Amino acid sequence: MKMLVLPKPIEGVSREEMLRHAPAEIQAVWGLYKQGICREFYTRLNEPGRVVLMFESESVEAARDALATLPFAQLHLIDFDVIPLAPFVGLERMFGSEH
Secondary structure (H helix, E strand, C coil), X not given: CEEXXXXXXXCCCCHHHHHHHHHHHHHHHHHHHHCCCEEEEEECCCCCCCEEXXXXXCCHHHHHHHHCCCHHHHCCCEEEEEEEECXXXXXXXXXXXXX
């Protein structure tokens, strides 16, 4: 299942604290990429420095378990919104059941 992962800093955590641990975080995300869990990663144009991840996981719980291995999560510097995605089939009503 595809998951949209929106990391969000925990209130009160300084940017400096995050930057101090950023190399380990980047390396850990790369590890999840090599495992096939983190499939894509982006930066947000509307919020420089913020990242968006696309995960492939069996469930939201499995995605959260993988995210819990990241240094930022272990150090309680960040939390995540994990949003499961599915194919959009709403247009099917326009075409009827023949397609």
